[in-house]
Amino acid sequence: MASSFLSTKPFLGSSITDDAFSGLRYLPSHLLRSPVHISIRTSTPKKLQIQAAGSTGGNYFRVTTFGESHGGGVGCVIDGCPPRLPLLESDMQFDLDRRRPGQSRITTPRKETDTCRILSGVSEGVTTGTPITVLVPNTDQRGHDYSEMSLAYRPSHADATYDMKYGVRAVQGGGRSSARETIGRVAAGAVAKKILKSLAGTEVLAYVSQVHKVVLPEDLVDHDTLTLDQIESNIVRCPDPEYAEKMINAIDAVRVRGESIGGVVTCIVRSCPRGLGSPVFDKLEAELAKAVMSLPATKGFEIGSGFAGTFLTGSEHNDEFFTDEHGRIRTRTNRSGGIQGGISNGEIIKMRIAFKPTATIGKKQHTVSRDKKEMELIARGRHDPCVVPRAVPMVEAVVALVLVDQLMAQYAQCNLFPINPDLQDPLFSPRLELELEPEPNNVPV
Structure with missing residues (x-):
């Protein structure tokens, strides 16, 4: 029995x-x-049940990043990219060059070309609608710089928490916690920016507005006319030349001492379609906050008036509506930062992201080893004295990824039936002109 x-x-x-x-x-x-x-x-x-374990983002325009700082390479897989979008490796390379290390004296001296290769999803310069795989090989690894850090935890770094979570970690370069992970997101973000610009005329621009105690006054930057050339006119990526020089001097001062400092990146979105975002859990500002706060070294996020809005009354803070000469509903001010009720209203989206000082520094610090013994550590390796100049293209990328994903969600839900032209924007206007050679004997449908 x-x-x-x-x-x-x-x-x-x-x-x-x-x-x-x-x-x-x-x-x-x-x-x-x-x-x-x-x-x-x-x-x-x-x-x-495990779902992608933190390396995948997006619902309709999905991006998975892979690779580690001292592995064979890093990259991404983009799933859900619309077909027939003209796309070349050079489209991604421009932003990758803005992100790469060794580009100036105020960034890490690690020398990487960060040359990208598209392995799939593109045929004869046009996306096919299938997953796009992008690979960037690592070429300048120095594993011996991390011998001490294999035993001791760097204060305020991910070393300890990775061990607490996984029980094992990639010591060299910090593994997945390294900023080299963002290469995949910057490459995917370049695709997202091209889609936004082509379909909706949307522009995503970020710049450095603060380095340590050097703060750029907001009224010195006109967000209506700000250009990429202004941002890229100096190595710190601040559009004002006078304040850019002050920021560079501040970074130089700590760089020679083996120290680090933090700062703030301001990001704006111009010509954002109205109606992006959803109520409650999927508010647009919530999605943007999650995206930018997933970047390395981020510690704060503000949108619109941010924390300064707490000093105002309702009548001082409210953005009053009016109808412009084209019959569009606009706001006279923009303290909401282009988003109300979690949904974009067509005004400029403005956000600020705070980045902490780089955790890995060349000064003696107290820490503990993996076997819980107290010790002192002087970290070696090549690291940024201030991350914000290279964080600019990273912020632009993740913001663009959120907006493309939300654009597709809006089309899927709200544009299947005829829209109300008095209140809603047509999302997909014929701005994208594809110069494709017709196939032989191709019969128009």
Whole structure:
């Protein structure tokens, strides 16, 4: 005679303990003398199922990044890119060059060309609608710089928390916590920016507005006329030459001492379609905050008036509506930052992102080792004295990725049926002109 016993606790991958069989002691003695069949549930409960484990973002325009700082390479897979979009490696390379290390004396001296290769999803310069794979090889790794850090945790770095989560970590370069992970997002963001510009005329521009105690006054930058050339006119990516020089001097001062400082990146979105974002959990500012706060070294996010808005009254803060000469509903001020109720209103979206000082510095610090012994550490390796100049294209990229994903979501839900032209914008206007050679004997449909 046999009986079956089903453990009431799901097996989640750990070793089976006596607790799993505690119910056996309550079986009648004659059954315990007979063969007993044990059945263990090995499937993970639905609420605990792993979904991409943090390396994938987006719902319609999905991006997965891969690779580590000192591995063979880094890159991304873009799934959901519309077909027939003209796309070349040079489209991505421009922003990758803005992000790459070794571009000036105020960035990390690591020398990487960060040359990208498109491995799939593009045929004869046009996207095919299938997954786009982009690879950037690593060529300038120095693993020996991290010998001390294999034992000791860098203060305020991800070393300790990666060990706490995984029990193992890639020591060289910080593995996935390295800013080299963002190469994949910058490459994908270049594609997203091209889609936004082509379909909606949308521009995403970011610039450095603060380095340590050097703060660029807001009234010195006209967001209506700001250009990429102004931003790229100096190595710190501040559009005002006078304040740019002050910021560069501040970075130089800490660089020679083996120290680091932080700063703020301001990002604006011009000509954003109205209606992007959804109520409650998927508000546009919530999606943007998640995207930019997923970048390395970020510690703060503001949109519109931000924390300064807490010093105003309702009548001072409210953006009053009016109708412009084209019959469009506009706001006279923009303290909301282009988003109201979690949905874009067509005004300029303005946000600010705070970046902390680089954690890896060349000064002696107190820490502990993996075996919990207190010790001192002077970190080696090549690191940015201030991350914000190279963070500018990273911020632009993740903001563009959110907007493209939201644009596709808006079209899928709200543009299937005829729109109300008095209130809604047509999302997909014929701005994109594809110069494709017609196939032989191609019959127009």
